[in-house]
Amino acid sequence: MLNSKIPEGPLENKWSSYQTKSQLINPANKKKLNVIVVGSGLAGAGAAATLAELGYDVTCFCYQDSARRAHSVAAQGGINAAKNYQHDGDSVWRMFHDTLKGGDFRSREANVYRLAELSAPLIDHYVQQGVPFAREYGGVLANRSFGGVQVQRTFYARGQTGQQLLLAAYSQLYKMKRAQKVAMFPRHEMLDLVVIDGKAKGIIARDLITGQLKRFAADSVVLATGGYSRVFRLSTLAIGCNGSAIWKAHKRGAYFAAPSFTQVHPTALPQTSEAQSKLTLMSESLRNDGRIWVPKKKDDDRRANAIPEEERDYYLERRYPSFGNLAPRDIASRAAKERIDAGYGVGPFKNAVYLDFKHAVERFGIQTIQDRYGNLFKMYKKITGVDAYQEPMQISPAAHFSMGGLWVDYELMTTIPGLYAIGECNFSDHGANRLGANSLLQASIDGYFVLPNTINNYLADELKEDHPTTDHPEFDKAQKEVEQQITKLLTVRGDKTVDHFHRELGKVMWQECAMSRNKEGLGNAISKIKEIRDAFWNEVNVTGGQQEMNTELEKALRLADFLELGLLMCTDAFQREESCGAHFREEYQTDEGEAMRNDKTHAYVSAWAYDNGNFQLHKEPLVFENVQPTVRSYK
Amino acid sequence: MKIVFKIWRQVNSKSQGGFETYEVDGLTEDMSFLEALDYLNERLVQRNEKVIAYEYDCREGICGQCGVFINGRAHGPHDNITTCQLHMRSFKDGETVVVEPWRAAAFPVIKDLVVDRSAFDRIIEQGGYISARTGTAAEANAILVGKEVVDRAMDAAACIGCGACVATCKNASAALFTAAKINHLNSLPQGKPEASNRVLEMTRQMELEGFGSCTFTGACEVECPEEIPMINIAEMNARRVKAKWLGK
Known part of the structure; x- marks a missing residue:
């Protein structure tokens, strides 16, 4: 039985009452405790720095050449906080409600409330650290709007908030x-x-320069390894982003929650060729001032600027008049897909929609638009060669954020004692759909504020235990398994590249397990992925050796895990017979094509256990004591 | 389209490298430069050869991990761009394209086109931060920062740490990189208490790492993907002199 360890008492007091009751460790003892942090993005770096400040002995890992490259760097638009600086009716409660509703009531009230509660002090923290957030002329912090919300609570540093x-x-x-x-x-x-003995006590890591396998022991292991949407191959993620750490943890006993909840971002650049490796994201903040449209006429071949106003279909404004272009991401993506599938797509491959700044430039002048989005327009021009001040951008939905991840309790601990998952790699606060600018928020809150105040509750007891050493037989066993997997990959010597299989997997996942899913398609996807997996292990060619820098081997190891993770994602989507948030099952929709949630039978978090290649479903029921789940309408 | 790549191959930091030539057919103009290298690597695998090692991650110009010398220029033929943002439409069909790693004593080659830029991390380590602990912050709007001030800080803070400034500099100077971080923090009120130590310690580390001195040729600002102007270097020098002589 899953125990989410939600503290007793009223929602507003849960976090403070948790902290007053959790065990403390005296400073002299903290330095005897070693914590491994895997990943150095916002969650990982925040946690590692804060744990070290608290006095723990911290070891931090990243696959990049420097911690500064982690993919948090690419988040553009901003970070939400319930500061109510705009005096527009915002509050912790409203932010909690927006986030819970944005996630289509598939997350825990207590977690989401804590996220909103800690958001304001987080902005204080970042300002103290010298983050150059946008300011008004008077020197106070500026805000902007983001999707799914009717207040202005997003803090930003141009279009480079994640980087800063x-x-x-x-x-x-x-x-x-x-x-x-x-x-x-x-x-x-x-x-x-x-x-x-049932507790997380270390990791096996590969030195990517020498290829050497190394053992690291610790009293606790924290995974902060980000999202796994590279399973689709084409995504907004960095090329190296992977699911291997959490997948290995899953195979060692950590439950995997809601794996199929993947956010498809509505505003990425469209795919233009088979060789493409990446779908570049254009920040959602652009939807503050940009208007999304397609021609009213099918296969309209005129240039965008030649299509008169009355022949344009501003479909988001038409379908969702109260939120318009700021409808949440899942809804905006699905609406784009609907138009594109119906034959109204634009661009050489008819796979895009327009994002148009004509009216914004007319209204505010080019200077203001440059101030707000200058670097995004520049980036767009570098990639496409098109000046978006003159003609509309072409955008298209792309796989983006993993709401799913390792199941964690209120303390962010997985089902393996001593193993924590923070940031995007866990399933905690976003439910079935994440609101824009909540990702930097959750990663930071987990790393800076939550984990450093929950890990002590576990480590206090570990202090009394023997500290693990790397000569334990479990280290031998794990290292041997890794060695075997590497040797196996290097000795297949088939005739196909790793990327070939990744493209195959990506196509199946994008077709059957992305914006719109159905039972038959998912069933087929499961058997297709098994075929691709088997073919991979029989026909892949990985050149080079183990004891050297070998980027091909790195890719192969990551793909081997994606092939298994893809199966679990389809299995999860298959069993959830309702539509909620980003999970849209075609069988469960209203006459108007909106998602039909089923709270009677599906108000739970799916948490999967790994059992020798099979997956067993456990359910954590979601109890709503403070908010009555309603139909999620943005009309 | 067809490209003749001349690419630097080097087994590891201790071995001697050299150029290898690869004729690649079947590229398209809208491929990015890195996608063209991906494409070449897939062909190499099919020929049972070892792939070329090169760096990349985000492929949208922000992580700073990619970076190679292309036809004698950092990040290729255009100004102010990253390698991942370069597309094959910038080259002519049949053209020979020479690809080398960053060349700087402080950036030793690890393999092929991959270099070790950890010197940058060590410069940051010497004060490229504000030493306040998590949990000690005051209300954010208690610190007022004028828009002009924060905009200038942001211009400098935008540095992605790619190393193009060093690679393109005839002295292999890291002055622009170091200046960007110092000016970002020292121009904000939050950075003031440690301003003096920051500039002294970071510039000292920069010299210890073996980067050359700046002679104001301005080559760096031409290649910087974030268009950080070289005036930042003058500003850093002024801060350094002030800190050295006046102790503040």
């Missing part, structure tokens, strides 16, 4: 490295989790 927050976290991390409280291992990739 990550650099703050990275700086703080290196401050603690200088203080010798953090040992930093860049260019290291975790390949397995070591569990001793």
